[in-house]
Amino acid sequence: MDAESPESTVTTCYRHPKVESHVRCTRCDRYICPDCMREAAVGHQCVECVREGARSVRQARTAFGGRITAVPMVTYVLIGLNVLAYLAELARPSVVDRFDMLGTVPAGYLPEGVAHGEWYRLLTGAFLHLPPTEGTFGILHIVMNMVSLWNLGRVVEAQLGRVRFTALYLLSALGGSVLVLLIAPETPTLGASGAIFGLGAAYYVMARRLGAGMNAVNRFMAGLLLWLVISAWATSWQGHLGGLLTGAAVTLAYAYVPRGPRRALIQATVCVAMLALLVILTITKATELTGGAG
Template structure:
C-alpha cells in the first residue's frame, strides 16, 4: 500500500500533516492548533464549545462576576476630568449645572425676580424648563468650583473618597451593568427631586445624589447577605447624619432623591426571584423608575412653563 495515502491533514490547514486526534470530536489537529485538555488534546473549535458550556460565575443579584471595578474607576475619572475642565473653563458649571428655570438677559445676566428688571432685549429661559434636559445628569459630574474657596475642593474630595470606598464594593456585588444603571439612575433621581422641591433658579452640582444611591445599595445588599447588623446600622447612622448635616448648606433634595431611587433599585436587584425571571424583573424595575422620573420631571416642567414641555 502507498504510504502517502495514509497521511492526514488538519481541516483548517489542509497543507499541514497531522498525527494527533482531538479527544472530543476525533478530528486530526495540526501541531500549531492543538490545545491541551484535562484528558488528551482538543482542537480550537472544541475548546470554544467547552468554554461556552462552562457556567459563568454570577454575583448575588445575577450579574457577571468580575474582579476589577471598572465602572467605579471610569466614574471616578470622569468626575476628576470634569473638575479639571471647570478649573480651565469655569463657565462649564453655569452651562451644565442643575437648574430648574431662570431668566437670562441678552447680556447673560440672571434675573431672580423681586423688582423691576431693565433690559434692552428679550429674556430667555435657561435650565430644564428651557429644554436643557441634559442638566439632570451632567450636574452629577460637576462640583463646586475651586475658585469658591476651601468648600470647592472639599466637595469633590469627600464625594470621590466615598465613591472610591463604596463604589468598588457595590460594583463587585452587583456587576458592572447593574452598578452603572444604579449610579446613573440615582443621579437622575436626585436631580428630579431637586427640580420638584428646590428653588428652580438655584444652580446645584455634585455627585452626592449618586453617592447616596450607592450607599443605599450598600446597605440593602449587605442586609440581603445577612452581614453584621451592628456594622450595617452604624453605616446607616453615618448616612442619615450626613443627610441631616447637608440640609444646612447643600442640596438635601438631591441627596434624598438619590437615596430613595438607589435604595428602590437595589431592593429590586437583591430580592428579584432567583429564576429565569430575575433579569426581566430587574430590568422592569429599572425601566419603571426611568418612566416615573421622566413623567415627574415632565409634569413639573409643564407647571413651570404654563402647560408646554420644551424639547
C-alpha cells in the same frame, strides 16, 4: 501467495491539510497537528472544540446576578469623568452656570433650566462640583465625593456587576436631580452626592440581603443619615434624599427578584420603570413651571 502489505494512509490536520498528523481531537475525533492541539482533561482537543466548550460553560455570577469582575472599571471611569469635569471648570468657570442642575429661574430673567428644555442639566450637574473660588470647601467637595465613590463604588460594583452598577449610579443621579426640580427648582445644585447616596442605600440593602454583620452596616447607615441631616443647611439635601430613595428602590429589585432565567429581564424592567417615572415627574413639573407653554 505473497501478501503485499497495504500502503498506510497518510492523515493530515483538518485545519492544515499539508501537515501530517496522527492525533485526534478527543471531542470531535478529527486529526489535529501540534499547532491546533489544546490540552484537555483527557488527551487533546482542537481549537474549535475548546472555543465551543468555553461558550457552554456557565459564567460565575454574584447573588444579585452580576458577572464577577476583578477590576471595578465603571468606578474608575466615573471618578475620571468627575475629575475631567472639574478640570474643565478650572479652565472655564462658566461651565458651572451652563451645566449645573437648575430647574428654572425667577420671573423676569432669561428662561433657562430643565423646565425650559435643558434636560441635560439633570445629569451633567451630577458630574460638577463647587469650584475653588468657593474657598476650602470648594476643594473638599470633590475630594470627599471622590473618596466616597472610591470606597462605595468598588464594593457595590463588585456585587452588582458593571451593567447593573452603571444603571444604579445614573438613576440615583437622576433621582436626586428630579427631587431638586420638584422641591427647589430655582436653586442651582451640583455634585455627585445624590448618586453616592444611592450607592450608600445600595450598600445597606445588599448587606441585609446577604446577612452581613449588621453592626458595622448600621453604623455606616447612621453616618449616611447624619450626612443627610447636615446637608439640610450646608448643601442640597433634596438631591441627597432623591438619590438615596432612588438607589434603595432600584437595589431592592436587584436584591429580591427571585433567581431564574427571567431575573435579568425583571431587573431591567424595574430600571426602565424607574426611568419612566422620573421622566413623567420631570415633564409634569416643567409644565407647571412654564404654565403649560411651549
